[in-house]
Amino acid sequence: MDAPQEERKGEAPWRKMSGEELEKQYSPSRWTVRRGAEEALRTYSQIGSEATRRARATRRSLLDIPYGAGEGETLDVYFPAAASEALPLFVFLHGGYWQSGSKEESAYMAGPLTVRGAAVVVVGYTLAPKGTLDQMVDQVARSLAFVQKRFPCNEGMYLCGHSAGAHLAAMMLLVNWTERGVTPNLKACFLLSGIYDLEPIVNTSVNAPLHLTPEDALRNSPQWHLEAASAKPRGPACPMLVIVGQHDSPEFHRQSREFYQTLCRAGWRASFEDLQDVDHFEMVWKLTQQDYALTQIILKTIFQES
Numbered sequence: 001m002d003a004p005q006e007e008r009k010g011e012a013p014w015r016k017m018s019g020e021e022l023e024k025q026y027s028p029s030r031w032t033v034r035r036g037a038e039e040a041l042r043t044y045s046q047i048g049s050e051a052t053r054r055a056r057a058t059r060r061s062l063l064d065i066p067y068g069a070g071e072g073e074t075l076d077v078y079f080p081a082a083a084s085e086a087l088p089l090f091v092f093l094h095g096g097y098w099q100s101g102s103k104e105e106s107a108y109m110a111g112p113l114t115v116r117g118a119a120v121v122v123v124g125y126t127l128a129p130k131g132t133l134d135q136m137v138d139q140v141a142r143s144l145a146f147v148q149k150r151f152p153c154n155e156g157m158y159l160c161g162h163s164a165g166a167h168l169a170a171m172m173l174l175v176n177w178t179e180r181g182v183t184p185n186l187k188a189c190f191l192l193s194g195i196y197d198l199e200p201i202v203n204t205s206v207n208a209p210l211h212l213t214p215e216d217a218l219r220n221s222p223q224w225h226l227e228a229a230s231a232k233p234r235g236p237a238c239p240m241l242v243i244v245g246q247h248d249s250p251e252f253h254r255q256s257r258e259f260y261q262t263l264c265r266a267g268w269r270a271s272f273e274d275l276q277d278v279d280h281f282e283m284v285w286k287l288t289q290q291d292y293a294l295t296q297i298i299l300k301t302i303f304q305e306s
């Protein structure tokens with residue numbers, strides 16, 4: 001059963017916030033500590049573009065591979081030096097509130113991960129207002145099915161999403177893969193600074209290009225459907241890592257903590273990490289660095305080091 005309406009309509013703190021406060025809570029760039037909002041956003045996209053350029057110049061890659069017939073339904077793959085298809089695949093879904101960002105500026109982790117022997121897949125999807133949230137969720141599901149079919153010998157898919165991308169990643173736990181004829185070999189999920197209950201953003205500026213009705217928001221809120229989902233945990237081998245940045249807003253902390261609790265209730269093996277000393281953007285751009293705590297967590301999860 002889905003979460004009862006009383007639980008959804010309960011005492012969530014955002015319901016008592018002014019419009020202005022809600023807007024602030026859901027504007028990650030207003031919570032950065034080392035840079036101003038605009039500089040943080042600029043740096044985030046610069047580091048991503050530069051990391052992507054570098055990966056394209058120095059790694060074997062497949063770029064703009066269509067996973068569907070629609071415009072923008074393409075993905076990029078970056079490979080380690082040793083040629084093999086029996087590789088772990090790290091699949092990244094970029095953020096940008098479903099209305100900004102692109103795979104062309106999101107291969108942050110391609111360097112550190114390919115050096116260690118994992119391939120990195122960066123998925124493109126159709127941003128709002130052109131794409132609707134339902135379409136994006138379907139696109140990401142099709143991209144994962146495509147990757148599984150294209151690399152059937154993969155040693156596991158490690159799905160990672162940031163912010164809006166973490167929402168899309170979490171929605172994948174609700175997909176009926178049997179119906180789609182292929183089940184991705186999912187080995188772990190990294191959910192970075194995500195939002196899992198979309199109702200609070202319906203009345204913020206985030207929703208201007210999205211046009212989410214309260215019904216759209218509820219249908220696309222993994223927080224309220226996970227416990228009822230038919231896609232049950234694939235056994236103890238698929239951990240869910242829910243990670244939020246120390247300097248993310250209180251609402252982002254609440255969203256991650258409550259989704260972690262829901263994952264546990266639904267029977268997933270989940271962990272929760274409040275990643276010290278990073279904001280919403282540093283959390284991802286530091287994945288360009290091999291010695292960054294989150295890069296190390298990802299590598300340990302993929303390569304099972306203790």
Ligand SMILES: N[C@@H](CC(=O)c1ccccc1NC=O)C(=O)O
Nearest residue numbers: 027028029030095096097163164
């Ligand atoms: N306008 C937003 C931008 C934003 O939220 C964002 C930007 C890049 C990557 C992820 C983001 N957040 C969620 O997807 C802000 O004020 O931070």
